[in-house]
Amino acid sequence: MSLFAKMVLAATHNPVVRNAFVATPPGKALAGRFVAGETLEEAIAVARGLLDSGMAVSMDLLGEEVHDDATAAAAQQGYLDCLDRISQEGLDANISIKLTQLGLAFDESLASRHLDELASRAADLGTTVTIDMEDSRFTDATIRLYEKAQTDHGNLGVCLQAYLHRTPADLKRIASLGGHIRLCKGAYVEPEELAVQGKGEVTAAFARLLAALMAVEGVRPAIATHDQVLIDQTRLLANNRKAPFEFQLLYGVRTPLQRELIEAGFPVRIYVPYGSQWYAYLTRRLAERPANALFFARAVFSRS
Numbered sequence: 001m002s003l004f005a006k007m008v009l010a011a012t013h014n015p016v017v018r019n020a021f022v023a024t025p026p027g028k029a030l031a032g033r034f035v036a037g038e039t040l041e042e043a044i045a046v047a048r049g050l051l052d053s054g055m056a057v058s059m060d061l062l063g064e065e066v067h068d069d070a071t072a073a074a075a076q077q078g079y080l081d082c083l084d085r086i087s088q089e090g091l092d093a094n095i096s097i098k099l100t101q102l103g104l105a106f107d108e109s110l111a112s113r114h115l116d117e118l119a120s121r122a123a124d125l126g127t128t129v130t131i132d133m134e135d136s137r138f139t140d141a142t143i144r145l146y147e148k149a150q151t152d153h154g155n156l157g158v159c160l161q162a163y164l165h166r167t168p169a170d171l172k173r174i175a176s177l178g179g180h181i182r183l184c185k186g187a188y189v190e191p192e193e194l195a196v197q198g199k200g201e202v203t204a205a206f207a208r209l210l211a212a213l214m215a216v217e218g219v220r221p222a223i224a225t226h227d228q229v230l231i232d233q234t235r236l237l238a239n240n241r242k243a244p245f246e247f248q249l250l251y252g253v254r255t256p257l258q259r260e261l262i263e264a265g266f267p268v269r270i271y272v273p274y275g276s277q278w279y280a281y282l283t284r285r286l287a288e289r290p291a292n293a294l295f296f297a298r299a300v301f302s303r304s
């Protein structure tokens with residue numbers, strides 16, 4: 001991760017900055033670019049529009065690092081409601097979840113039970129669950145819970161982060177379970193012992209993993225990047241792939257590219273985040289792009 005991104009994440013984690021930002025109209029406007037709304041209704045309306053343009057979607061009820069049973073249970077219920085709506089409306093959609101939203105930060109068995117119930121309901125409704133990958137405190141537990149749930153239900157996927165040194169081994173470890181494996185660069189601040197740091201090194205690590213993942217026929221690769229170099233490499237590798245794969249992109253990021261990939265005949269799934277807990281998600285999107293962070297700074301300072 002670049003020094004710039006680290007600085008943005010450090011600044012945005014300050015509670016004073018957070019409070020100044022979430023209350024401002026420019027802050028809410030910037031959130032609106034990356035977040036599909038605060039309610040399930042708003043998010044479903046956005047999802048319908050994307051589906052009409054030929055894309056699939058993954059619905060993400062925002063929230064993370066929950067530290068009590070009631071909040072984890074509320075997130076669980078929110079996801080069950082989302083699955084029911086997906087089914088009622090016949091949408092080509094699945095859900096993306098964060099295990100710390102379901103209790104992983106304080107009770108692994110609780111998170112495992114919630115995951116089990118979500119996978120079971122999703123399977124009944126004919127859809128899947130993707131587990132997002134959070135920061136490295138949770139990598140081991142996330143892989144462990146994925147292995148168990150995927151073995152029991154068979155309708156899951158998990159995200160792997162290219163910047164982590166351990167990821168080639170994790171890919172080998174989980175490839176035999178089938179499922180879908182989302183490959184992304186990684187969005188958290190991680191130390192050198194655990195992750196490569198420079199932008200070029202992260203892209204190179206992604207490219208190596210991309211080649212390995214696209215060669216595994218038994219899984220469905222989900223290539224999650226907006227990086228043109230990596231998109232082009234995926235398109236080349238797709239020529240030799242017999243089994244399905246898909247591109248995944250974030251709602252609000254490189255929208256013309258999303259359309260271009262669909263027009264070229266590739267399967268595209270858009271990650272659609274929604275809900276009131278949007279601040280942490282937004283800070284990661286700001287850190288990815290200097291222009292976003294400048295807009296953020298203007299929003300904070302225009303208020304003070």
Ligand code: FDA
Nearest residue numbers: 132133159184185186187224225226227248250271285288
């Ligand atoms: P890079 O950051 O180099 O961006 C390439 C280009 O895309 C930029 O030059 C710019 O044009 C555009 N772009 C990228 N981000 C932008 C932004 N925020 N605003 C405007 N333009 C932008 N991470 C993680 O740690 N765990 C996870 O579970 C996931 N899940 C996930 C799902 C999906 C579907 C995607 C696409 C990404 C994730 N990520 C993630 C985030 C991922 O790790 C990474 O931080 C971002 O995708 C940005 O990296 P890129 O590969 O897009 O390259």
